[in-house]
Amino acid sequence: MKKRVITFGEVMMRLSTPGFARFTQAQSLQVLYAGSEANVAVSLRYFGCDTAHVTRFPSNDLGIAATQTLQRHGVDTRHILYGDERMGVYFLENGAMQRSSRIIYDRFDSAFAHIAPGSVDWDSILKDAAWFHWTGITPAISQGAATVCREALVSARKHGVKISGDINYRRNLWQYGKTARDIMPELISLTDYIVAGTTDLENCLGIGGGSLEESSRAAMKQYPNIQKVSCTYRESISSSHNKIQAVIWDGKVTLTSKEYDMTHIVDRVGGGDAFMAGLIYGWLTGMTDQQTVEFAAAATTLKHSIEGDVNTTSVQEVEALMRGENIGKLLR
Amino acid sequence: MKKRVITFGEVMMRLSTPGFARFTQAQSLQVLYAGSEANVAVSLRYFGCDTAHVTRFPSNDLGIAATQTLQRHGVDTRHILYGDERMGVYFLENGAMQRSSRIIYDRFDSAFAHIAPGSVDWDSILKDAAWFHWTGITPAISQGAATVCREALVSARKHGVKISGDINYRRNLWQYGKTARDIMPELISLTDYIVAGTTDLENCLGIGGGSLEESSRAAMKQYPNIQKVSCTYRESISSSHNKIQAVIWDGKVTLTSKEYDMTHIVDRVGGGDAFMAGLIYGWLTGMTDQQTVEFAAAATTLKHSIEGDVNTTSVQEVEALMRGENIGKLLR
Amino acid sequence: MKKRVITFGEVMMRLSTPGFARFTQAQSLQVLYAGSEANVAVSLRYFGCDTAHVTRFPSNDLGIAATQTLQRHGVDTRHILYGDERMGVYFLENGAMQRSSRIIYDRFDSAFAHIAPGSVDWDSILKDAAWFHWTGITPAISQGAATVCREALVSARKHGVKISGDINYRRNLWQYGKTARDIMPELISLTDYIVAGTTDLENCLGIGGGSLEESSRAAMKQYPNIQKVSCTYRESISSSHNKIQAVIWDGKVTLTSKEYDMTHIVDRVGGGDAFMAGLIYGWLTGMTDQQTVEFAAAATTLKHSIEGDVNTTSVQEVEALMRGENIGKLLR
Amino acid sequence: MKKRVITFGEVMMRLSTPGFARFTQAQSLQVLYAGSEANVAVSLRYFGCDTAHVTRFPSNDLGIAATQTLQRHGVDTRHILYGDERMGVYFLENGAMQRSSRIIYDRFDSAFAHIAPGSVDWDSILKDAAWFHWTGITPAISQGAATVCREALVSARKHGVKISGDINYRRNLWQYGKTARDIMPELISLTDYIVAGTTDLENCLGIGGGSLEESSRAAMKQYPNIQKVSCTYRESISSSHNKIQAVIWDGKVTLTSKEYDMTHIVDRVGGGDAFMAGLIYGWLTGMTDQQTVEFAAAATTLKHSIEGDVNTTSVQEVEALMRGENIGKLLR
Amino acid sequence: MKKRVITFGEVMMRLSTPGFARFTQAQSLQVLYAGSEANVAVSLRYFGCDTAHVTRFPSNDLGIAATQTLQRHGVDTRHILYGDERMGVYFLENGAMQRSSRIIYDRFDSAFAHIAPGSVDWDSILKDAAWFHWTGITPAISQGAATVCREALVSARKHGVKISGDINYRRNLWQYGKTARDIMPELISLTDYIVAGTTDLENCLGIGGGSLEESSRAAMKQYPNIQKVSCTYRESISSSHNKIQAVIWDGKVTLTSKEYDMTHIVDRVGGGDAFMAGLIYGWLTGMTDQQTVEFAAAATTLKHSIEGDVNTTSVQEVEALMRGENIGKLLR
Amino acid sequence: MKKRVITFGEVMMRLSTPGFARFTQAQSLQVLYAGSEANVAVSLRYFGCDTAHVTRFPSNDLGIAATQTLQRHGVDTRHILYGDERMGVYFLENGAMQRSSRIIYDRFDSAFAHIAPGSVDWDSILKDAAWFHWTGITPAISQGAATVCREALVSARKHGVKISGDINYRRNLWQYGKTARDIMPELISLTDYIVAGTTDLENCLGIGGGSLEESSRAAMKQYPNIQKVSCTYRESISSSHNKIQAVIWDGKVTLTSKEYDMTHIVDRVGGGDAFMAGLIYGWLTGMTDQQTVEFAAAATTLKHSIEGDVNTTSVQEVEALMRGENIGKLLR
DSSP: OOOEEEEEOOOEEEEEOSTTOOTTTOSEEEEEEEOHHHHHHHHHHHTTOEEEEEOEEESSHHHHHHHHHHHHTTOBOTTOEEESSBOOEEEEEOOBTTBOEEEEEEOTTBTTTTOOTTOSOHHHHHTTEEEEEEETTHHHHOHHHHHHHHHHHHHHHHTTOEEEEEOOOOTTOOOSSOOHHHHHHHHHTTOSEEEOOHHHHHHHHOOOSSOHHHHHHHHHHHOTTOOEEEEEEEEEEETTEEEEEEEEEOSSOEEEOOOEEEOSOSOOTTHHHHHHHHHHHHHHTTOOHHHHHHHHHHHHHHHTTSSSSSOOOOHHHHHHHHTTOSTTOEEO | OOOEEEEEOOOEEEEEOSTTOOTTTOSEEEEEEEOHHHHHHHHHHHTTOEEEEEOEEESSHHHHHHHHHHHHTTOBOTTOEEESSBOOEEEEEOOBTTBOEEEEEEOTTBTTTTOOTTOSOHHHHHTTEEEEEEETTHHHHOHHHHHHHHHHHHHHHHTTOEEEEEOOOOTTOOOSSOOHHHHHHHHHTTOSEEEOOHHHHHHHHOOOSSOHHHHHHHHHHHOTTOOEEEEEEEEEEETTEEEEEEEEEOSSOEEEOOOEEEOSOSOOTTHHHHHHHHHHHHHHTTOOHHHHHHHHHHHHHHHTTSSSSOOOOOHHHHHHHHTTOSTTOEEO | OOOEEEEEOOOEEEEEOSTTOOTTTOSEEEEEEEOHHHHHHHHHHHTTOEEEEEOEEESSHHHHHHHHHHHHTTOBOTTOEEESSBOOEEEEEOOBTTBOEEEEEEOTTBTTTTOOTTOSOHHHHHTTOSEEEEETTHHHHOHHHHHHHHHHHHHHHHTTOEEEEEOOOOTTOOOSSOOHHHHHHHHHTTOSEEEOOHHHHHHHHOOOSSOHHHHHHHHHHHOTTOOEEEEEEEEEEETTEEEEEEEEEOSSOEEEOOOEEEOSOSOOTTHHHHHHHHHHHHHHTTOOHHHHHHHHHHHHHHHTTSSSSOOOOOHHHHHHHHTTOSTTOEEO | OOOEEEEEOOOEEEEEOSTTOOTTTOSEEEEEEEOHHHHHHHHHHHTTOEEEEEOEEESSHHHHHHHHHHHHTTOBOTTOEEESSBOOEEEEEOOBTTBOEEEEEEOTTBTTTTOOTTOSOHHHHHTTOSEEEEETTHHHHOHHHHHHHHHHHHHHHHTTOEEEEEOOOOTTOOOSSOOHHHHHHHHHTTOSEEEOOHHHHHHHHOOOSSOHHHHHHHHHHHOTTOOEEEEEEEEEEETTEEEEEEEEEOSSOEEEOOOEEEOSOSOOTTHHHHHHHHHHHHHHTTOOHHHHHHHHHHHHHHHTTSSSSOOOOOHHHHHHHHTTOSTTOEEO | OOOEEEEEOOOEEEEEOSTTOOTTTOSEEEEEEEOHHHHHHHHHHHTTOEEEEEOEEESSHHHHHHHHHHHHTTOBOTTOEEESSBOOEEEEEOOBTTBOEEEEEEOTTBTTTTOOTTOSOHHHHHTTOSEEEEETTHHHHOHHHHHHHHHHHHHHHHTTOEEEEEOOOOTTOOOSSOOHHHHHHHHHTTOSEEEOOHHHHHHHHOOOSSOHHHHHHHHHHHOTTOOEEEEEEEEEEETTEEEEEEEEEOSSOEEEOOOEEEOSOSOOTTHHHHHHHHHHHHHHTTOOHHHHHHHHHHHHHHHTTSSSSOOOOOHHHHHHHHTTOSTTOEEO | OOOEEEEEOOOEEEEEOSTTOOTTTOSEEEEEEEOHHHHHHHHHHHTTOEEEEEOEEESSHHHHHHHHHHHHTTOBOTTOEEESSBOOEEEEEOOBTTBOEEEEEEOTTBTTTTOOTTOSOHHHHHTTEEEEEEETTHHHHOHHHHHHHHHHHHHHHHTTOEEEEEOOOOTTOOOSSOOHHHHHHHHHTTOSEEEOOHHHHHHHHOOOSSOHHHHHHHHHHHOTTOOEEEEEEEEEEETTEEEEEEEEEOSSOEEEOOOEEEOSOSOOTTHHHHHHHHHHHHHHTTOOHHHHHHHHHHHHHHHTTSSSSOOOOOHHHHHHHHTTOSTTOEEO
């Protein structure tokens, strides 16, 4: 095995309506604890990697429950901080057919938003790591989160740790007085592998107006640290039926995966994180970019068949799908 | 806005098997209270209208629970009557694939069936109303229900209230000694807007043998009060997959909506009531017939994605679907 | 009618994850008791046949619960034996989309595996029967089970009882020192109607290399007792979507059923048993082979819409599907 | 043993709120099928007796589900009649602490109420039976039910079958034009063993004003067929906590059981039926009256710890409680 | 009757663990919307009063769901304000035996906390009211809430509306820079009927050191507007077993209720609100203080048997308990 | 803190009926993974200790799920072995009132039973540990388990690790050809702290006939390594109500804890393990024996209020109960 992957970001309580109930119908809510970066750590753990997640939780039973969720999946939780504030929450209503899924966020003023610069000992955490992963959600939450993220990137580069960033621009965040354009360029300039669509690049770097290939080429020119740009194309026929395909731009060519037809989606939340984990796994284990994009596309497809935010499939399951094996079988 | 809409009809306890369980498998049943006309009132309430429903319940906790269901949705329940008899019940088994859904009715001798002529003060209820809605289920239940329905129509016309009727012929009802042909013509002769298919027109008015356009033209000739005839065409590929399209015949031309492909139906009961509410909303708010038929078709489509009998979508959600926006998206 | 059908084989506790939960997610498991041969008996009971199942259970409350499950469906349980060992168990994880369903068996050393030669009084059980059914699972479990199965076949032939066998080769069983090739030929030589695919015939009889028609012809030549060979062809587009079609080879021609598109599968376990019951019902009641293959194909299709291992549809429901009636309707 | 016991009476669908939910809170209802006399048959089946229940169900899936419930417990259902009308229903709200449990009946005009005189072939049913059991609920439902009950009693006496009757006067029934005083005396005059309290004797026979012993003595004098009068005394401290004690008056002395303290009642419905089954079991198997009253008191106590209407404890469990063994133990 | 009662205060989302699960065990949470003052409005509605609740909700689906909860119970919601912020939340873990129940509050920065002075038109709301009720929770939340509360009290006095206040001192609130001693005296000086224990009086008014009678006497002297002081005494034997008794101090004597033994508590949250509603009902309808204290004590006792925060018992049920009727009975 | 505690023993899948359902009623079963020794490790983890559990699981998803359960609680799972055989299972039916709880074991031939001598590297596991805990269940399972247990004890003594053993004699185990008297004396001779009752000492050491004090004194004389003997006395009033008290014999005097009245037991399984963890915590952290016996008694009491096999209370919660604080309170 398998070098160690460190992820950093907020983990929230996810409260989702059961079945296809709407918010106004639900008499109970399913509880999970999840976050984009932690979802990547969990998926990589099921792929056999050693992973640790860094975050900050309230020091109450909700913080303990969130910690235990990560522990159950085998993610190292020893570097998690605890403090006074609240657990971020998001409410999820599952769509069906032409009815959209909806999320109500209630994450302001969370324990994570109050993370203090200097409070994480990144050097000791990263010195044995092979990979560090962050997303554009984190610097959008608070100045503290943005600063701690930058601290991590600086430390990672110092220790020769590869860095991936899922740009993931969220318009509704960024409410602490800074914009993505203020903060993201520096963070991206410290990152090796990015997942981004054209609107992400436009909103965060001001690079826009063209195709993904054109924007990626421009981004790489401006930020020569960037090794690869990747993203997925999703065709949303309905809440229950999507098609998905992935690409990697390696600076020269666009490598394209097989397209998957996802006809009976169980849970689409976390699909992007499963994709990200697939990319990291491919790059970390020395797959070619073509293998990597196929692995990541198959991984995100399988995620859509799984309840909750995290992809719990193994490398064997992802590879079987890549080979078209076992699909729809009853494995005894 | 919004003018006040009054609906009249029986509300039953709906007891449905969980998931796809058959009647012989179920160890529990989901409980709702619903009825065709009340479903219209509820949907119109979510569209922003002021609505009141008139019915008669047993004066026990089941009657209270049914009343509270309407109240929760914001429907005015002050005109509901209470009496000695039982709550009508229907049992629902959800089909899947090629297996049909099934309903067992147990509604005879209900508190509603015992409603007495003269017991509803229609003039005071209708004097401030803009619209009155009834269905062909009501006069099929009992002589009392038929008479009270006629009283409502007479009062509504007196007060200049627009009237819609969903003809909805049910062969298994009409057991109190009268037939649809005895009772329905007079009620239809008092109605402005009807929803009916060719078999409805044949069974209730004896007008048949042709296309819907031909039958509608003949009905309008015989009953010049009728302004519009509307209905939906449903293609039932399976219990899980239907297509739906709607038409309005305005006396001159047939206006046809977009066809919707409903590939993962959650609950089809109440689809017709959502359509009816869409029509009333369009006509009440001055949409053109083309806008109205599109609005109603989109409304019934969304209903099929919602658990239970009632459409809880807003005007904004229906209009987004009409524009093809947000379909299958995760709205954050 | 109705002639009596006797089935023989293990009934296990089925523990399945709720909804689409994976094994590692489930905090509860759904409990059923089912087995291939008993599933056939239950389905035939819903078709109106008189059926009895012979098996051996542990003499504890799990054995009682399993017995009560069969009794509930109306299967005669008076010939069941009870003893000291454990209940066989299987764990089921339902797949979705491209993710496969999975079964973990825990059936070794069960009360059924310990059934003793001579312990079943087959002559008294079979003397009034019209049909006996077994599967290739039974002789794969233990020497005792294989021997008791042979005793049943010998007795059935003595009493002029028709015999069907679902060959159903399972590589993971056959762990008691004998192979399918050691045991199955004799059992097949005592059987009139078999369900088998080409791999079954190859693994059990060593007849292979060709089409089903070629293999069936060869099998019939070698085992002239065989009257018919039948099987289904399943196209697995995903765990949620299969197509199915059935054939009967009558020694001269291959009769083929309509193909059914199963787009929203509820539970595919027991599909083969529903098919088998359909075949037996057709042959037992004097249908032509073409009618029989259509009846069995429609029966297995409906099974896929039903939760659990058993097909609880009636002859009327199966025949309606054969005629293309009521599909996707709401039957009131 | 085992002699055969025949019971006769209505079986209803029981719809109970989950946990301690009130009627106005419940979004689902638990479904069982139960009735006083059938509950006796089920309990006796768990005591090892051969039992058959006679009733009349609607010929729909609810009637099938009710039949399957009895079959599951091993009760012979071959003598059940099916017809056109509805399934009787009762709704149950579980009380707690000082809040009472409540039942809403909806049983009028049921399939059972429409049972026709002469429709049951009592002679063939009773000729091999050892015991027949009826309750005072049956003749209160309809003239038809009362007449068929009398037919059963006449046939039972002709065949030398012992007869028990649980008088169980229900003021809310008796709505078909006859009173208990019109009908019950003749039925009691055909009965050997009765369960009755002083108010039952007063309402049905007009014998009142004194203690149970005095009333029983008077009843036996007037109806010399009566061998024993038995009943329970229940002290209701709260819905969660009752005490219970039983007596048998044998014509000369009152035999009294141990008193049981029921501190955490799970479900008290069917407590009386479990008691009745205990009495029948004692008398049928030749216990002394003292043994019988102790057995029946222990049986009804255990019933209060079991969800649903029926006592599923075995003779071994009842006898262990009589001896004070295993109470509160964890039996491994 | 019935005079109209107005209540004012925050309504939160209550998320409680199912059964006896701890926070770290729960995979789902039960959802209710409740708040101390709204609970009083709901209970009074079940007692037959006309009630309206004034609060402020976020203008999202959670705010709608909370509104619908009040509507379902029949509380007038027309005066509710909607705005931008979040829904206050509290998490509840049910204790059992010696293990305490626990609440984690997450209510800061809620839509209610942001209520603006002058935003409620108290004069039009209160001009037809008979009673206004507030609690000490409201002024502890924010300066805005405290100010709007004072506005209500001033308006109520102007319109001759009787005022009750449940002092309910909560140490963990009061975080906006003011203390209870800064704010509460003025509010209490505008109130007629208060519920308070000795610690409440000490923390809010600085009156302490003696018995409740002594403190009440002192409070009345200082605040001559106070007509009555009432509270309950709770003996907490365990989470499952409490005893409760109530008193009213009328300025001269202490009137004491019967003590109730609550041996199997279902849900103790909202017990104080049920008591408050009982007091208001008694005083509003002209009961004597002794009748009132008995009514309120019986009301709070029944609440402890009901799931959720609100007492849904009727006057008839409370009065039956006061008379000792029906306790532990099965009411048919 | 805290020194490291190592536990060793089988972890089984626990399948329990929901609520108070009997085995024959359950349509679903709750799933947990638990075992006596692992329960001790989990409880100590909640007390703040560093713990690792050693066992052997099947290398399938059930083994992974069991591992994840321990990980969730923070127990170190790195030393767990995986192999070919099955997961041991136990089925639990919760009793109520006078009805006993019952367990059906299905644990033979499990992966743990097949653990091979020498397969655990005890020296590396124990060299940094402070405490090792085993129970008498382990050597009863198989010769391999007994041998590996002895290997652990020998290694623990070599490394100066304190050893506790819960003797826990189980008559139904010991089926591999050895008796407790053959195996246990040597294991006990290597142990410092034992939990045992008089029957345990008699069955395992042949020391009997007297009081616990007499037997303990004799045991200590014969096995001078034993430092303390401890046990609980449980009075089983019913399945819902027990009393419990604990003692420690320190070789000279018997120290007795407070008696706790457990009136509304939620789940009594694992009560002994919670007690054991309490003892270890006391001894490990230097409490006096009196403090230790009080801590352990309070810990086991709290366990009875918690669903599942493990005590998740903190040291603070246990100490609050010891001081009689917070009992039955609603902690906000």
